[in-house]
Amino acid sequence: MPDKQGKEARKIVETRYYNMPEGEEFVLESGVKLRELKIAYETLGELNKKKNNAVLICHALSGDAHAAGYHRGEKKPGWWDDMIGPGRAFDTDKYFVVCSNIIGGCKGSSGPNTIDPSTGDPYGLSFPIVSIKDMVDAQKKLLEHLGIERLLAVSGGSMGGMQALQWAVSYPERVVSCIPIATSHKHSAQQIAFDEVGRQAIMADPAWNGGDYYAKGHPSAGLAVARMIGHITYMSHNSMEKKFGRVLKKEKLGYEFTTEFEVEGYLRYRGDSFVKRFDANSYLYITKAMDYFDLQQDKKLHQAFKGVKTRFLVIAFSSDWLYPPHQSKEIVKALKMNGIDVTYCEISSDYGHDAFLLEFKEETKLVKHFLESTFRKLGK
């Protein structure tokens, strides 16, 4: 059955790597210059001859370049596989989908866990602080390497949404449409506070050792606590109550300091599994980048979007209290004040912030149609 084989084959993806050519420099928002830049990326679908069907997917805190499909021999697909693939919201039969690991990450791109060529050791904290703008600029380098001058769309949830917004603001002529999901144009004090506590949990772990731990032993305990805090903020009060309530892992309370409630077990499991796949220093860099993100700065927000021609589909979720809908509405209002074509949709969901990964059916309806109409308009 060649058809089925073809379909299966299309699902296999491989991580590739872009290395900035020697002699070039990558200048960060801080002014620091990198002489080396490596970006891990994956692609699905095919770039058409007009090169106008490219869609960039930006990942969130714990994501990576592996957004969809399967790595050979692996049973778990990429983190947004429900949204990306043949016939899906980001239809790989129509669009050329690119997803890259952010600069500062720990999944193949340059970051604190990669080797500093000047020392031969991992950078650790000597890796420069990066911003959302730096993530976008690194993606731009990659896209130029791939021959893509203009994106049909850029999309992502949470920190991925920040990157999408930054793309539209920094390179309006390169972005036909933008789909920021469950995100904000700047972190509030509470959002900074949650990030800061996560960072403090990591830095409080003696194994962190000022970021110099790669040859010794990772600060797993601290990173697990940071991740546990994160998970509480990703779920809603209601989704936690429905999923766990006060259900016990055992028959009755044992009057001891073990895991007794299901919700405790869930958090510990999430914390423990995260440390196996993530680098603590990257957690510091990425949360810092999110906290720094502020499209508004000293201006009014609508001034930040001046000159933007990109079409927008802004999506938020009713029970998301980490990136609450009112933050998305502020973006929508500022876009409208610039006469920009924007559609806003608040999806009713109990899943909290996690909804952007889970409510794919609702998201698909919105994204599929939006992309198709954007692509059609482009053809005219």
Next chain:
Amino acid sequence: MPDKQGKEARKIVETRYYNMPEGEEFVLESGVKLRELKIAYETLGELNKKKNNAVLICHALSGDAHAAGYHRGEKKPGWWDDMIGPGRAFDTDKYFVVCSNIIGGCKGSSGPNTIDPSTGDPYGLSFPIVSIKDMVDAQKKLLEHLGIERLLAVSGGSMGGMQALQWAVSYPERVVSCIPIATSHKHSAQQIAFDEVGRQAIMADPAWNGGDYYAKGHPSAGLAVARMIGHITYMSHNSMEKKFGRVLKKEKLGYEFTTEFEVEGYLRYRGDSFVKRFDANSYLYITKAMDYFDLQQDKKLHQAFKGVKTRFLVIAFSSDWLYPPHQSKEIVKALKMNGIDVTYCEISSDYGHDAFLLEFKEETKLVKHFLESTFRKLGK
């Protein structure tokens, strides 16, 4: 000016200690028996001849027996001084106010940091797990020692409110009125989750050492992280935004992992100052007691209040997302189903859970009137 001196003198309070008489036993909810029980307490005002003007104030997680007035030579009054004193909500010209440190605490009452007479060393984790019911039973012992058979009122915010509710359920004949504030009849999954992350932060600190650290060095880093998490949940999104927003501690972002935003500095300060005055093991015991608290159990909530004759004033705060108003409303509904005299008031406030310590003007209006009418009815 003798009057002023008299007024000043009335403001001075001293911590006293109740020691369970030798030969008696204190049986915990877990079944464990304590042969020694020490309870630190303070009193304000005077017990009248009828002994019917006693008010018990129950403290929250980080509180202690020092609810109001001044310790000699100290400039900072007790934690609820705005509410307790001559002419205040809990008027010490009229009522005899008692506040004691909970069992399991670290402010003078028996807890993990007190000496185990069988070893001569601090209990550490060999101190038995205590419940909200155990806190109440220890208070009952103290009150009997003070000659108080019946309370005019029992009140407290947060965990103090849980104790107040437990008093009304366990000893309905001993409680004329009950004022639970910003509390719940049981912890939800999210409330357990926040507590569990705090505990994990402490236990992740190598200095915690299984709870055996008193002779070595306290797990300050872990406890500070736990406290920082707590502080985020005590404030509302809005109060954090108003107080801090994205204001920097310095002129501009430094692209480094220092304290850059005001909100970060606030959290670190709160964490650091807490570890100077609190015991990490107590933090574990107290949060565990809150997580265990469940008046409902396998019953319907209204069944838990069967036979209760106490008058209730239930207070919640609009922006409290840690103990949201809907939890108070559930209590009110269950009380009403039993025909119990209950008044509910949701105070509009931006302060989040902290409001129970800050909105004393609004609380005073409600509590003062409620106590006076309760006292009047008693006299008839």
